[in-house]
Amino acid sequence: MANTKFIKSEFFFEEDVRESVAEVPVDKHQPWPENEKLKVVGKEIPRIDGYDKTSGTALYTFDINLPHMAHAKILRSVWPHARIKSIDTTQAENLPGVLAVITHKNIPEIKWFEDSFLFDTKIRYEGEEIAGIAAETEEIAEKALKLIKIEVEELDFTVDPGQAMKETAPKIHEGGNIVGGNPFTYERGNFEEGIKNADAIIEETYSTQVVVHNPTEPHCSVANWDGDKLTVWDSTQAIFTVRGVVSRALNIPENNVRVIKKYMGGGFGSKLAGGKYTVIAALLAKKTGRPVRLTLDRREMNLAVGNRPDSVQSLKLGAKKDGTLTAMSHYAYGSSGAYQSGAGCSWPFRTVYQCPNVKVEEYTVYINAGPGRPFRAPGHVQGTFAMDSAIDLLAGRINMDPLEFRLKNYAEKDQVYNIPYTSKKLREAYEAGAKAIGWEKRNKQPGVGTGRYKTGIGMGTQIWWGGGGPPAYVTLKLNRDYSVEVLAGSQDLGTGTYTFVAQVASEVLEIPMERISVILGDTGVVPYGPPSGGSVTSPSISPAVRDAAEQMKQKLMKAAAAVLSLKENDLVYKNGTVSSKSDPSKSIFLSDIMGKINEPVLVTTGAREANPEGYMIQTFGAQFADVEVDTLTGKVRVKKIVAAHDIGRVLNRTLLENQFHGGIIQGIGFALMEERIIDGNTGKVLTTNLHDYKLPLITDMPEIEVIIVSEGDPMISNTGVKGIGEPAHIPTAAAIANAIFNATGVQIKSTPMTPDKVLMALSQNS
Amino acid sequence: MKSKDISRRKFIKNLGGGVIGAGVVLSHKPLKAEDQPAKDENKQNLARLNLTVNGKKVSLDIEPQTTLAQMLREKLKLTGTKVVCNHGECGACTVLLDGRPVYSCHMLALDAEGKEVITIEGLMEGEKLQPIQEAFVKHDGLQCGFCTPGQIMAAQGILNKNPRPDRLEIMEGMSGNICRCAAYPKILESAIAAAEKAE
Amino acid sequence: MKNFKYIPAESLEKASQKKDDSVLMAGGTDLLGMIKDDLLTPETVINLKSLKELKNIRYNAGKGLEIGALATITELAENSDVQKRFPVLVQTCKEIASPQLRNVGTVGGNLCQRPRCWYYRGEFNCLRKGGDTCFAVDGENKFHCVVGGGPCYIVHPSDLAVSLLALDASLEIFSNGKLKTVPIDDFFILPEQNETKENILEPGEIVTKIIVPEIPAGSKCAFIKFKERASWDFAVVSLGILLNTNGSTIKNGRIVFGGVAPRPWIDTALNTKLTGAATDEKNLKSLADSALLEAEPMSKNDYKIILVRNLLKQALIDLSKN
Known part of the structure; x- marks a missing residue:
């Protein structure tokens, strides 16, 4: 590896802040220009494992x-x-x-x-x-x-977190049913004071269900x-x-x-x-x-093998007539299952909107059911559903457009740590998304439509870390025949890791994709890399690939200088050939360099650089839903979702779109149909097959438009990439809920928003 | 409307029988004596199966309870066909039986007697992908790839029936295949592209 | 799956003389699920598909349609006579399960399939399995019945049963060496008659044919299925309707509900009101609102009553238009 140093670097994985001292490269590479000026990165390139997966030859553990x-x-x-x-x-x-x-x-x-x-x-x-x-x-x-x-x-057993919190509930562990014995609490400013200053106050309870990954x-x-x-x-x-x-x-x-x-x-976390x-x-x-x-x-x-914990979230929000949020409180509990997992869901609440007075108290509760595991943006999906539902309600109270309300409370810096973001293009995402969905077409008064089918438009805001960080290493092997193997300590879940690793190597070394192979997922072979979760894979691995490839390029230049007896700074690398700037007739192809130095295989190891100190790295986005509610049946059909996000640099537009589609449609599953149901009398799960546990099908998909408002974020890394897997999924349910509210004038406060709930809510409202 | 209180008498057949709750239902079922297999039970019960798989005549002895998917994966080592739900609820195991898509996990291999089965491997021409497979690669109609063979076979089944299906026909034809990664928009795009290319 | 012997049926006679530990298999799409989930532990599976004569679909002008019990759902939907004269059956077929299952599942099997109740299918020793309790009553009963229940509260899962009952079909049953014909209305039973089965079939009896009379001239039919997921889902509620209107009044008709009862349900009071009813929107609405008056919903399924009334309202209005 090239010159390295050990420095402090913060790293967010799923919900954890991991502060560590990490070994990182001393030399930073020049940030890349925008994708337009790149040859391979950012392009629509078919995934390199497409053949294996469509021919039936891809060998899974199952096989x-x-x-x-x-x-x-x-x-x-x-x-x-x-x-x-x-x-x-x-x-x-x-x-x-x-x-x-x-x-x-x-x-x-x-x-x-x-x-x-x-x-x-x-x-x-x-x-x-x-x-x-x-x-x-x-x-x-x-x-x-x-x-x-x-x-x-x-x-005796307990399968309901609300009941499990009570003193009289059967104890699942010696220490009682509250995980850690105490709630997580957070406070800034003075909530009571903030509420006093509010012109409008709402107080609502929202709940979300347990969902199961079911890869x-x-x-x-x-x-x-x-x-x-x-x-x-x-x-x-x-x-x-x-x-x-x-x-x-x-x-x-x-x-x-x-x-x-x-x-x-x-996997999706499971x-x-x-x-x-x-x-x-x-x-x-x-x-x-x-x-x-x-x-x-x-x-x-x-x-x-895991699930997304449920939640019951009681929110109290206050705002001034002009839309300024004055106070927010969040009291929540959710089930951990029988062993410790995290049911906390307040992070978006603490940080998405600017608000000086915030109070949070949340409990993770043991119940007699399978333990939770991270599931595509743990905490954020349920938290955002409740938070953004409440925001729309509050905006309605003061007759303010919900988008305008959000812009009014736009957080210019991180609300919890009070530090600036490396980059934040949420405003651009709001604007682009609103334009694409036709925000002006929404009902000015929720529920004003008539007829059997009522339509409405709603939105949700997304925040998630996804910045990745060290340690993450990549080994690059250049063969004398102008072919490359890249070994990374990562795994491809279907997200496209194999493909973007090859793209980054190809971009730097100017070697065609077909001559690059990628080896992942073998502890006996690959250097260390982080687990594939938390949307950290591409932001952690892609800079390490670039680092390894840049080092390889430098190695070739150095060797060429020796071979050609020229000064290094007189040399330029292009498509595998090193030539002299001053005398273009002097050039040598990498195979010949390697021949001269008697190296059949050249090896470099690249590393992810440290994240900048004193800055918060976050992904941002907004999703807009256009829905149709059948007032006779309560069935919600999502017609269109616009997803506008700031996720740093796009590595591969095709794969990115696919990830967004998946996140959004899984969001529809969470919003409208998926639910693990436990029989309260016996403590047994009823939804153990793929008919009773309903996953979305092709017939449930809406039209989806994906808009990326960001280019690379040079403060994060040499590729400027942020993760997308989780951001794609976070705000979908909130956007759908708000669209239903806009369509019908009735807010459905519990997911999944199944026809029975919607129908009963509509009939009670009429 | 208010739910009427349903008297317990109506749903407890035998008042002396038991209480509602865990106690009465939950026990690991002891296997009945007759269920315990004799040493050579399996051998006694083998049945002969003749069929065509991917163009080749196949003849083998199998246990009657073997599903078509098990036979393909375990006996013929055609592991391209995946089993995800094993209950006919997700479509990952889809193969063509006399040209029509079926769930191979949810039918007995013996029910394919005399029929022609095509699996994902059978679409290939040697190492060459067929147009439907190429369309899935080109249009990225997949993510993790585990449901992909089933998706492709379902799409091929649609094309077998009608080489020029419209969007709605494709949606209907693919509606028995779960993709948990939810690559549906690109799956649809792939199938449409293949349909447009079909002659 | 449990090991069993597999015998292709040689004849109806032989198949019907099966032993108690044998089961008859048509398409097998439901049966295999039952065996996989240990709800059935047969020693022998007798495959009826070898009886090719049970696959025929025949239309005779004036007499109606005969559907062999072993015709697949796809074969029924693709039959040109059915498409021309019984589009409601095609409509129904398209709503059943998924394309793959329709290619294998049979019409007879669809009528004889066992309930999808999650207690019945799960590890619960419920009434329908010979136990003492219906767990749905004070359990998770969102998908259970609102009428006709007790002591067991399943809903009947078949879609075709609903349409075929609306069309007044009959079933031909092979019984004790003879064929008998039974109106489909008499085929299905309620739990109060026997909570361990859904129809009158005794061991060894085999449904061989479904006979659908001609749809009376001037009548309109519809099958409406409401499900939570856009496809591959069982009915939350469904409606089968046959309606003959005469300008401003209903001459006669028949309305059948699925998903609300342990059998395809005919609300007698409602059906009695059909003849002579005015077809103005207001009257049709009040007619629809009188559906399922006798319903006794449980803790989580009262929405089904609103759902049925709403869908019926719309269907009656649509069918009364020209």
């Missing part, structure tokens, strides 16, 4: 089939809360074809969440792991699951031991996290664990954590002496 491989299944609790008294696995073990059965009785204690173990004798949710079975076939393993006899003491590829692992060395193929967003989890669980050094993920069928299934597969592989594949089924995925 890995090793010689002599055994198949494993997990026995999961049918009880929401219980204590295991006894387990008898004799019958299961005797079933022909069964190779191994593991329970808490025959494996070492492996610590897992908080006060629990891999196989715990206390069951805290339906779907919790009790035993693992390896067999010749998956069917035999499934059959054997039913032969395990378990005696339990059933415990198409199941969570699955294939584990294979060679002596002490374990190789794990895992459908994961975070190879290094999985490696750490497995190594700690099995008490073996990290170099003995190799985690591989080439292709994966989506594959950011190391899974019990991976460790169970490894334990069974050890025990059977055979490779083991463990694949979860759809039911298990809806019970046990």
Whole structure:
């Protein structure tokens, strides 16, 4: 690696601020000009893995089939809360074809969440792991699951966070049901004072549901031991996290664990954590002496591998007649599931709009249900829905256009840390989005339309970090035949990482895309990079790729100088050829340089530079929804979404659009149809298949227009890229809710805004 | 309108029977004695299946409960066909059966007896993508790619029926395929492009 | 899935002599789900699809339409006679499940499919599975019935049942070696008759044919299905309507509701009011508002009554226009 130094760098991942000292390059590269002047970056380039994925040859973990491989299944609790008294696995073990059965009785204690173990004798949710079975076939393993006899003491349970917060609720952990024992609180200014100064005050409670990631590829692992060395193929967003989890669980050094993920069928946050299934597969592989594949089924995925926590949010907002926000308070609680996760959702509330007096109190609550995991912008989706619904209500109170209201309270700097942004083009996003949707066509008075179908237009504002940061490394290998391999410690979830990595390398080295291959997702091969979450991948990895490629270019120039006996500053690099500026007849192609210096492969390692100190990096955006409400049925049809965002530099317009489409349509799913439903009387999940858990289909998609108002942000990194995966998804539900409000004059305060809710709200209003 | 109170008598068949709640329902079902397989149960139960897969005649012995998707993936190692829901609810396993799209996860392989099955692998001409596949690459009709083989087979099924389908026909024809990444706009664009190219 | 033996049916007789641990399979789209979810644990699956004669769709002018029970939903929708003379059936078919399932699922299977209730399909020992309790009553009952329930509160999942009942169809059933014909209205039963099944079929009885009489001249038909998701979804509520209007009054008609009851539902009081009713908008509205007066909604499904009335109102107005 080139010259580096260690400095403090802040890094936002999902909801966490991670302050670290990071190794970063000393030399910064000149910022790139706008995309128009670039050759490869920013262009509409088909993804480089398109062939694999359309031909059926792309190999996912789900498809890995090793010689002599055994198949494993997990026995999961049918009880929401219980204590295991006894387990008898004799019958299961005797079933022909069964190779191994593991329970808490025959494996070492492996610590897992908080006060629990891999196989715990206390069951805290339906779907919790009790035993693992390896067999010749998956069917035999499934059959054997039913032969395990378990005696339990059933415990009272609670599956509603509001109820779980009460003193009388059954305790899921010794310390009570409030995660951390206390709420998260935040205060600036004087809320009470601010409310006193308000001309209009609204006070409303909004609620959002639990939704489940449901990526198409199941969570699955294939584990294979060679002596002490374990190789794990895992459908994961975070190879290094999985490696750490497995190594700690099995008490073996990290170099003995190799985690591989080439292709994966989506994650959306549910594959950011190391899974019990991976460790169970490894334990069974050890025990059977055979490779083991463990694949979860759809039911298990809806019970046990994460969800977006629900929320109940009580908001009180005050504004002056001229629209100035004077005070905002946010009291909220949401369910963590049976183990610790984050249900906090107040970040947008604290920071999107300028307001001097803000008060927040929020609780994350244990319930007897599957633990939450980050799901595409944790906290922000539910928080923005409530916040922007309330903003529209308040704007209506003072007869102000909701967009004008937002502009009136535009935050010029970060409201929490009181520091400037590296860049903020939200105003431009508001303007461009409003123009594209035809904001002036909205009902001046909500609900004034007549007839069966009422239409309306609404908007929501998006904020999210997405700036990435160190540590993130890339190794670049230049072959003498003018071809390149780029190795990055990242994973492509379907987001296009493979493609943009190649684009950045191609841009710098001026080597065609076809001659660049990208290797990701293999801890045995790639340098370290962050988990693929938090929209940090492109902002962290792309600058490291550029750094590695620029170093390679410099290396070639240096070598050429030596080979040609010229001064470095007299040389120029173009399309793989280094030539003299003063004497263009003197030039040498990189293959020849490498021949002269006897190097078949040149290697450089690039790193992500530090984020600037004293600045806040955020992505911004606004989405506008045009909806039609069928007043006879309560069915909402989203006709159009305009998404206008500031996300730094666009790396690939095609992939970017696709990401936005996905985020927006998932937003429609959250807004209108998806919901995990638990039966309160039994504590059991009812929505465990893809019919009862409704995901959007092609027939649910609206027209979508994506507008990017930003160019590269040079303060962040050498590529000026911010992330887009989460920003695309955050404001959709809020925009739809406000459009429904604008169409009908009725605000639906709870998601999903299903026809029954809308219809009942309309009928109560009429 | 107010919900009427429904008397409990009406839904509890047997008043002495039990209480509503976890206790009565939740137990790991013990397998009935007759469900416990004899040692060579599987062998006894093998059935012969003859069909054509991707243009090749295939003849094999399978357990009758084997789904078409299992047969393709596990016996023939055609792993391009994916299984996502295993309940006929998402379309990732879509293959063509005598030219029409079906969910291979949700039908018995034996029900394909004598029929012709085409999978994503069967669309290929050697290493060459077919127009429908090329359209998905060119128009980026995918993200993670896991549902893609099913999407492509559903699209091909539409084209088999009508080489020049309109937008609505395509939407209807693709409405049984979930893409969780929700690449739908570009999936539609890809299918439309393929339809426009079709002769 | 559980291991079973698979036998192609040799004849109706043989298939009907099945043992208790055998099940009959038509398209299999529902049956396989039942087996996968351990709701059925058959030793033998008898495949009826080998009985090719049960696949025919025949139209006889004056007599009407005969649909072989094993005709697929797609075959029904693509049949030219059906398209010409029974467009309401085509309309219904398009609303069923997804294209892939319509290519496999059969008309007979659609009528005989088991309920989608999440308690029934889940790990709940509910009434319909021989247990003691209907969990929907004080549970998650948004999709459950508002009328005709008790002690079990499912809704019948079939779309075709609703249209076919509106068209006054009959079913031909192979029973004890003979064929009998039963009006479709008599085919479906309520839980109060038997909470473990949805129709009159006894073990070994097989629906072989659906007979649809000619649509009376001058009558208009419609099938309206309301679902939460734009496609591949079961009905929240649905309507099958046959209406014969005579200028300003309804000569006769029939209205059937789906998604509101454990069987396709005929609101007798409402249907009685049809004959002679004036077709002015005001009257049609009050007619629609008199639907489901006997409904007893549960905690989370009273919206279904408004939904039915609203959709009926609109349908009656649309059908009364020329």
